[in-house]
Amino acid sequence: MYLGMDIGTSGVKAVLVNEAGAIVATAARELALSHPAPLWSEQDPDAWVDAAIGAIDDLASVHPSDVAQVRGIGLSGQMHGATLLGEDGRPLRPAILWNDGRSHVECKELEARCPSLHAIAGNLAMPGFTAPKLLWVARHEPEIFERVAKVLLPKAYVRYRLTGEMVEDMSDAAGTLWLDVGQRRWSAVLLHATGLDLHHMPRLVEGSEIGAALAPELSRRWGMAKDVMVAGGAGDCAASAIGLGAITPGDAFLSLGTSGVVFRVTDSFAPAPASAVHAFCHALPGLWHQMGVMLAAAASLAWLSGVMATPAAALLAPLGETVRGPSPVKFLPYLDGERTPHNDAAASGAFAGLRGATGRDQIVQAVLEGVAFAARDNLAALGNASGITEVDLVGGGSRSALWAQICADVLGIPVHRVEEGEVGAALGAARLGRLAATNENPAQICTRPRRLASFTPRASAEAAYDEAYHQWRKLYPALKEFSL
Template structure:
């Protein structure tokens, strides 16, 4: 038996699989995000742990015999979060999350003072990453910075609670900007740029390796007959790739979650900093990946649903057959954007609203706008040398067939849809736990059964290509106008 624990932004999810990777049980617990100031986004690290405890308690109560046989636990989590611990391993302040934008000025200063962030780190210095967050703390909360003994990522704080070990995996750690991504090791030069050393960092392991064993008191609490190993795990997107079998070069997925991602696996480190592509280590050894990331995918649809006092399912259910692009354009930049603009200040908006614009047209525009932003991501990946003919759909937005039709036609790729619709980070985490427990990756990261494959529609491809060309003109026009 193997457990996958996924520390998401909005919830913690725990799943229990048997040796054939069949789902035995699952549990989830909600999380909340605090926004004490504009563009800030924080969470209490102990909230993650409390949610994990509750989810694991539920599994132990529901399937005690299966929990007794657990051999491995894998972890995944939202990336880039700055979790600052004192010498007593207690959090010194709330974690600064991936979608926090406060460190924009520190980003520009770090890029100018240490060009190796772009070469060794392989990524633009963006407010979402961990390094500029620490520089912000260094400048604005010096008393906290001086007390900081360890900097952990969210899932690695949970690992500390599970095992007592300070450890992190390659894929998640690459998102700090302190990693020499090609060498899969901490960079002393990049750490020094933010006043840190290796002593502040966890030890590094591969995602499929054993990082420690579950504490004895937790084994007793959850009824485990022997202490399971805890795998290195992965950042949420790398773990999702493990869940859908995207671990070989040229394989990939498109994620329609809170954020949106186009993910492609590579056999080498392949950065494209000019277009804000994320180039990271994968969660499996000797493998890397590229990502184009947009900050507001289903977040855009959820915003519209809340504004219109409707549910996302209601809105997408009203669309009917997609016969072409919406006459209204939507820029999905609710909290800024990463790929390709790296612009924390740009904001969302509609263009082309007329007297007859109804909520169906607005919904259609939101789906189109997110798809256009994912096309931006695909173009940036292609410029970095990636080529992909099919992608697996993951995330809550993948339940919308209309949305996937738009994306397939615009990106001109086949989109495969998993049969049960829930092959995401928690499954990948459980698979990494299985690899760590068994000591092999062979046969662990297979593609799940697919329910359908969505081909590009020839009647949509040209129309959407034209609409994308018009949509692409909006961002530079807004920036030129000072927005």
């Protein structure tokens, strides 16, 4: 048995996977977000640990014999979060998350301080990344910055609490702006630009390598053997790729989780900062990937659900599984700013085209289409040379056949819903845990999931969506001056 955990923004998911690669059981615990000021997004690091341990407790209470057979554990996690630890290993403040936009001024400062940033890190300085957050802390909370002994990402903090070891994998580390992504090692130059050095960083391993052993007291708690290994694991997107079997250059998928991602595997470091594309290490040695990232994908539907005090499923039900064409309403899904292609933390969401006769269904459809249009922006940012001719669909948004069809019509390529698409990151983490424990061939373990349904662009709607997309693209520059 192998255990995978995804330390997400809205919750922790845990999955038990057997030797045949099938999911035996799942458990989940919810997490709360804090927004103490405009553009701020924070979480209590210990809440991640409590949720992770609680999720395994839940599995152990229902499946004690299966949990007792676990040989390897893998962790996936939300990327970029700055978890600042003092000398005692305890958090000095709440973690500053990936969707926090407060450090936009510091991003410009970092670019000026380090002209080689793009060449080494392969990415633009964006507020979501970890390094600018430390510059913000140094400026606004100097008493905290002076006490920082280690900076960990979310899943690395959970691993530290599970094992006592501070370890990070390459894929997650690539999202800090402190990693030499091509060489897969910490960069002293980039660290120096934020007032840090190598001593502030955890030890690096590949995602499929052993990171540390599970602490004995936790092994006893769950009835496991003494030598359970915890793998390096991966950032959530790279872990999802492992869960989807996306380990060959050219493999691609679209994630509609809290955030949204268009992901493509590459066989070399391929930075494209001019189009705000991310270039990161993959979770397996010798592989990298590119990502276009939108900050509010399924989060946009969740926001609308909250505003309308109606469950998302109830909002979607009246629309059925297909719509004839685009909604007359347009929606910009920039509720938390945007990364690709705008790199604008101050960008804001908007509806356009509202009329007195506009109904709820048209607004709901506009939200789904706005996210799909943003995904098309991401696909375009990856470039025509990306070779992406189809994508698997994962994340919470993959539950909706309607959304999948809209994405196919907007992107102009087939979109496939896959088995276990909602737990792809946790499944990928479990596979990395297995690889660390057994040293098996990744190609034999990281297989593709069964496709449940395929959605192809409809000739009757594709032209209308193409026109709607080009109209939608005019909204961001027209409304930019109104962003707060």
